[in-house]
Amino acid sequence: MAGGSPRVPAEWEYRFWDAVRAGVGVREAAQRVGVSRTRALGWVYERGGVKPSPQAGARTRSLSFAEREQIAVLSAAGQGVRQIAGALGRAPSTISRELRRVPPARSGPTAGRYVATRAQGDADDKAKRPKPARLATDLRLRREVQRRLSDNESPEQIAGRLRLDFPDEQEMWVSHETIYQALYVQSRGALRRELTRHLRTGRTVRKPQRRPEERRGRIPGMVMISERPAEVEDRAVPGHWEGDLIVGAQSSNSAIGTLVERSTGFVLLLHLPEGTGAAAVAEAMTTKMLQLPEQLRRSLTWDQGREMREHAQIAQATGLDIYFCDPHSPWQRGSNENTNGLLRQYFPKGTDLSLWGPGYLDKVASELNARPRKRHGYLTPAEVLDKLLSTAADDDGVATAG
Numbered sequence: 001m002a003g004g005s006p007r008v009p010a011e012w013e014y015r016f017w018d019a020v021r022a023g024v025g026v027r028e029a030a031q032r033v034g035v036s037r038t039r040a041l042g043w044v045y046e047r048g049g050v051k052p053s054p055q056a057g058a059r060t061r062s063l064s065f066a067e068r069e070q071i072a073v074l075s076a077a078g079q080g081v082r083q084i085a086g087a088l089g090r091a092p093s094t095i096s097r098e099l100r101r102v103p104p105a106r107s108g109p110t111a112g113r114y115v116a117t118r119a120q121g122d123a124d125d126k127a128k129r130p131k132p133a134r135l136a137t138d139l140r141l142r143r144e145v146q147r148r149l150s151d152n153e154s155p156e157q158i159a160g161r162l163r164l165d166f167p168d169e170q171e172m173w174v175s176h177e178t179i180y181q182a183l184y185v186q187s188r189g190a191l192r193r194e195l196t197r198h199l200r201t202g203r204t205v206r207k208p209q210r211r212p213e214e215r216r217g218r219i220p221g222m223v224m225i226s227e228r229p230a231e232v233e234d235r236a237v238p239g240h241w242e243g244d245l246i247v248g249a250q251s252s253n254s255a256i257g258t259l260v261e262r263s264t265g266f267v268l269l270l271h272l273p274e275g276t277g278a279a280a281v282a283e284a285m286t287t288k289m290l291q292l293p294e295q296l297r298r299s300l301t302w303d304q305g306r307e308m309r310e311h312a313q314i315a316q317a318t319g320l321d322i323y324f325c326d327p328h329s330p331w332q333r334g335s336n337e338n339t340n341g342l343l344r345q346y347f348p349k350g351t352d353l354s355l356w357g358p359g360y361l362d363k364v365a366s367e368l369n370a371r372p373r374k375r376h377g378y379l380t381p382a383e384v385l386d387k388l389l390s391t392a393a394d395d396d397g398v399a400t401a402g
Contacts, residue, residue, distance in 0.1 A: 013043055014064035062123060063090075063098060068116040071098065075114050134174055135182040141172055145179055152345065153371055155179035160378035219309050222324045225301060225332055232299055232323075238263040238388045239298035241320075242336035243285075245276060245307060246343055248353035256353050256361065257284060258343065260335045261296070264388065265381040267339055267368045269361040273354060278309040289318045293389070301325060301333055342368060 012033050019029035030040035063071075067088055074084045081099070085092040102119040104112045135142045148158045155176035166172035232240045240262045248254035257270025268288055274280040289297055299321040302308050311322045325332040346364050347353055369385075372378040379387075 014066060016040060016043060018064055018066045063094070065116065065120045068098075068119050071095065072114050072116040072119075075099065133182060134178055138171065141174060144172065145174065145182075149179075152367065155183075156374060157372045157378065160374055161372040164372070164378050219304060219306070219311065219324065221312055222304070223322065225323045225325050228299065228301065228323045232262065232301070235263045237298070238385065239296045241300045242333040243300055243302045244333060244336050244340060245272075245281075245305065246340050246347060246353070247276075248347070249350055254353035254355075256343075256347065256356070257281060258336060258340055259285075259288070259300075260339045261381075261385070262335050264384045265335060265339070265373055265376075266385045267365045267381070269343075269365045271356075271358040271361055276307045278307055281307040282310040282314050285314055286317045289314075289320065294319065295389075299323060303330070303333065339368070 012035060016029050016033045016035070019032055020026065024032070026040050027037050030037050033040075067090070070088060071084055074087060079087075081095045082092050084090075085095045088095070098119065099114055102114060102122055104114055135145060144162070145158055148161070149155075153161070158179060159174060159176040162173055231237050238261060241259050242262060243257065243259045245255045245257055248256075253275050255272050255276045257272055259268040259270065260266070270281070270284040270288055272280055272284055297319050300314075301323045302311075303325045304327060308314075308322075308324070314320065315322050330337050343364070347356070366382075369382040370380050372380055373384075376384050
């Protein structure tokens with residue numbers, strides 16, 4: 001009981017409005033349902049005193065129990081979504097969503113069919129407030145999310161990957177918004193607040209990276225990005241890379257070279273203990289790229305930094321076609337810019353990047369390559385790259401056999 005009045009089942013109000021829509025007066029509709037005229041008038045005043053038409057009801061109210069019964073009958077008779085929607089005066093999307101929302105019964109005389117009572121009970125349960133937080137009540141799900149946060153996966157990556165890793169267990173699915181709420185909203189609780197340190201910078205608007213100094217002088221022999229073949233642009237073929245430097249404290253002249261494969265998002269990091277001179281960058285890049293199979297060494301796109309003055313030597317040693325971006329156009333290396341932003345979680349601005357050895361750089365790259373990505377259906381860059389290489393090897397084998 002609430003306020004001295006007994007709770008009226010939601011189904012009664014649904015039937016009351018069905019009668020009103022059919023043209024029955026409020027008093028008679030209340031008598032049919034079995035509630036007082038005062039209670040019925042209260043329902044009317046809650047809706048602004050307006051008797052909803054079927055069309056208005058479709059826009060403003062959830063499906064009634066009577067409508068769900070009609071859906072069950074028509075669906076069992078083999079009618080399609082649009083036919084059912086026309087019969088109920090509802091939008092086809094409403095019917096389609098309802099049929100997807102409630103899985104069919106698994107056994108008994110209604111096996112494989114939509115059941116109105118089951119659908120209504122589910123809707124009533126979901127309408128209850130306040131709702132318990134998923135991550136506060138499901139220990140197994142909470143532990144899984146906490147583990148992935150500790151591995152520096154973002155809430156969106158976690159939400160997407162859970163659907164891949166647990167395809168038949170919907171109880172292990174959760175939205176990224178639920179994870180954020182569990183971290184930041186005290187009333188939602190469930191996740192340890194210290195896990196927020198594993199999130200990205202948290203900026204609502206991304207600030208473009210700027211070079212620490214003005215570029216001066218033209219690099220001899222540059223081939224501009226406008227001459228880059230269309231194959232690079234559509235990301236269909238692996239082996240095309242974007243590169244740049246992330247710089248550390250000004251006084252230390254420290255930097256790390258970053259390389260990102262455009263098709264997969266696979267990351268390589270260059271250790272530059274001798275600074276950012278052209279010779280040092282060329283040596284580090286050549287050494288790293290030669291560790292890759294030849295089919296992954298097609299092209300490289302870089303900005304017009306002076307560290308690339310020896311691009312001809314790099315191209316000769318690695319087989320890469322090297323292209324240069326237009327001045328002040330970081331969006332022409334969008335994949336690389338995004339990756340550099342992620343790397344700042346590991347290498348904050350203003351710190352001495354020369355402190356990190358090649359082993360640690362490889363560890364960071366491996367961690368990024370093991371993170372699920374939305375654009376790959378939450379597969380990881382490493383998984384996508386392995387799949388592409390396996391496909392290429394199979395194709396080569398078929399060609400050889402032929």
